[in-house]
Amino acid sequence: MSRPPGHPVSLTEFEADVRAGLSKADQKELYSKYLYDDLGTALFEAITLLPEYGLTRADLRLLDGHARELSNWCVNLSTVVELGSGSGEKARRILPHLVKTGPLTYCPVDLSGAALNRCVRDVDDITGLKIIPIEDSYISGLASASKLRKAETSMLVLFLGSSIGNFDPPVAEQFLIAVREKLKSGDVLLLGTDLVKDLDQILAAYNDPLGLTAAFNLNLLLRINRALGANFDVRQFEHEARYNLADQRIEMHLRSKSDQVISIGSGFTVTLKKDETIWTESSYKFRPEQIRSMSERSGFSCEAQWIDEEWPFAQSLLRITSLHGDRRAGLIE
Known part of the structure; x- marks a missing residue:
């Protein structure tokens, strides 16, 4: 889920x-x-x-554990976009660390206006953070957010939880390609994936x-x-x-x-x-090597991967490389 x-x-x-x-x-x-x-x-x-x-708690534990490290991967960061932000609980774990590098614009993207309102309330006390909620689909919202960034700056995209797992594998790759097409050199995607675990x-x-x-x-x-x-x-x-x-x-x-x-x-x-x-x-559910392979086929390189031990769950830090051939993602919205 x-x-x-x-x-x-x-x-x-x-x-x-x-x-x-x-x-x-x-x-x-x-x-x-x-x-x-x-x-x-x-x-x-x-x-x-x-x-x-245990998935959500694993997601939060990983964010708590590498929030400071994440800021080192994001050079000249100006914009953070969270796809499917919900109440903003996850972004809340890392934004205070990221904003220390300079003023940030946070764009939560969600289909639920009520969820976006809760999200704004949850993070609006963070000094140096400008919040621009976007009530839209993932890719359309990402396109809108990318236009707000300052020139010559980078963007961090958060796609957490197990959202990528709701797509059939070919569609998951199409989705990642669609995300890749909205990014520029230096941008980073933090991808959450639930891992294969004990059947019970x-x-x-x-x-x-x-x-x-x-x-x-x-x-x-x-x-x-x-x-x-x-x-x-x-x-x-x-x-x-x-x-x-x-x-x-x-x-x-x-x-x-x-x-x-x-x-x-x-x-x-x-x-x-x-x-x-x-x-x-x-x-x-994924195995760590499957995440890396899927990312590479979609035009990303996996620069780092964190795995929760209590509930097998991964967050992978992806950088854009290049698209291969003429694979496009026009059907993903």
């Missing part, structure tokens, strides 16, 4: 995506970005506090005993009910998390408890058999 990828969507796009995903014959699916309405976002933030979900540890994180992850998953059906006039009965579904060992990913599904027919708006129905599932999210 992570802050959602994607871009602001209209109700028409939401409905089109829902209909397309639920019309698939082999495996019905819904985009994970739609998990994050106001209630979904609140549930996700609660999940990050659970003892079973992974499954416990996505099947918490309080049922918060289940509520987070089921809330997607309630969102469809509210927005599209559907009649999903969440009592007829159960949350299921499974680990795909071959592909190194955790999958979240909603399993139908019975044969049922659901109406969505006017003129569209979905038939589900008992035990049929709707696939709602993937979270890929």
Whole structure:
């Protein structure tokens, strides 16, 4: 789980995506970005506090541990951009150290205006920091932020948590290429990735005993009910998390408890058999060498890598090198 990828969507796009995903014959699916309405976002933030979900704490421990070291890698830094900033808790760990090198502009980028407001409140007491929140998608927001930088200065981009793991591997590389295209020589990307770990540890994180992850998953059906006039009965579904060992990913599904027919708006129905599932999210896990290889294929070099020992999680410091051939990322927004 992570802050959602994607871009602001209209109700028409939401409905089109829902209909397309639920019309698939082999495996019905819904985009994970739609998990994050106001209630979904609140549930996700609660999940990050659970003892079973160690990813966020690992992220924060690493930031605390190398915040000072990070400033040494960022020469002539003027701008820090955080993609999927949420409440700004992570940036708060490093900005006080980075601003010691000189005045900084911090641009949190998030789809949630409420999250951006909390973020601004959380960091606005840092002396020497100018805050420009950007309510937008990752790449579009990064493009806007890059235009704000002073000439001949560098930019640090934060893409923390496990957000990159929500993309299928080819799309993850396309995304990194899209980020690379917005950067200049001297810029740095700090990338967070969840690592392969003990199976019991992974499954416990996505099947918490309080049922918060289940509520987070089921809330997607309630969102469809509210927005599209559907009649999903969440009592007829159960949350299921499974680990795909071959592909190194955790999958979240909603399993139908019975044969049922659901109406969505006017003129569209979905038939589900008992035990049929709707696939709602993937979270890929990585090995350190896979992160380095993926980065190199995307036009970055991995200059440093920090790994948390308590919860296997990595933060990798990437510098731009060059793009290869004519690989472009025009489909990533």
